[in-house]
Amino acid sequence: MGTQNMISNVFKKYLAIGLVGITVTDRYGGVCPIRGSSMSPTFNPSVGSFTDDYVFLEKFCLDKYKFSHGDVVIFSDPTNYKERCVKRIVAMEGDYISNVGGVVKVPEGHCWVEGDNSASSFDSRSFGPIPLGLIHGRVTHIVWPPQRIRKIDRRIPQEGLA
Amino acid sequence: MSLFQRWAYIVKEALDKSFSVAKFFCAIHVTNTYLFSTAMVQGPSMLPTFNLNGEIVLLDRISTRYGKVGPGDVIIVRSPETPRKVVTKRIIGMEGDTITYIVDPTNSDRTETIVVPKGHVWVEGDNIYNTYDSRNFGPVPYGLLQGKVFWKIWPTSAFGSIGRRPQIGDPAFKVVEQ
Secondary structure, three states: OHHHHHHHHHHHHHHHHHHHHHHHHHHOEEEEEOOOOOOOOOOOOOOOOOOOOEEEEEOHHHOOOOOOOOOEEEEEOOOOOOOEEEEEEEEOOOOEEEEOOEEEEOOOOEEEEEOOOHHHOOOHHHHOOEEHHHEEEEEEEEEEOHHHOEEOOOOOOOOOEO | OOHHHHHHHHHHHHHHHHHHHHHHHHHHHHHHHHHEEEEEEOOHHHOOOOOOOOEEEEEEOHHHHOOOOOOOOEEEEEOOOOOOOEEEEEEEEOOOOEEEEEOOOOOOOOEEEEEOOOOEEEEEOOOOOOOOOHHHHOOEEHHHEEEEEEEEEEOHHHOEEOOOOOOOOOOOOOEEOO
């Protein structure tokens, strides 16, 4: 009887921790890894390193969907909803941006995202502007590995804006 | 019992109580986000499936997460143009489907045919004369889908499930299957 009680107590404790953890990561922010080199040199600067960068993702910006130029955001890939991408917002709604096919106006409620490493990045230059509703959060800090802990700057790219 | 002990007891009790309240709200959040939640449907775009004055419906979050929705399902989707709003529409076609739609049903019969791009869905309101849907803003990425509407719970006269497909001949349902 004693063992059963103890098991159920432990189970209840882990359930509570799980519930609180999921809620906090959903509503306020959490840590997630970055894979691939499309955002190099901001994330994963050295090719073939063993450790991926882990970043802190804040979700307060989702209350009002307020973003600005230069924010690094995580969003679900518009061509495959199970994948997530991390890119930098280059243009917001109403801006004009020059693409391969000519100048494009970013439609209402959308934004134009591009990777920092334009040579190996699958971004808005291929799939066009993305709706802001796809965004999961804004990247604020690199938290792991320790020698790379830093704040992510809001960098405003100069070239490309028409 | 000394004064200090009494205070320590009160503080401990208060912490325990507030933690169980927090747990309760977390449980609500998890249920709402991952299992099912309720939503208020309002406006003319989904007549006759939903009436004008608003109905409260149950929303299933599991099927959209695992890609178990198809043409004919009523879904709630985050509006691509105003990300703070969600709208209720019916899925007409999934990625790769060929859709023929009437561009402007009030004035002409002109139709256009498109192929829904990869990872997108084509959504339309049931009341094609008064709806703002994929015919205006184009196909929407699957990632914007929030959940599948499956049960009306209020008003009580409308209580019941929502059919998977509209009737044959329904103007909103125009899929050309290949």
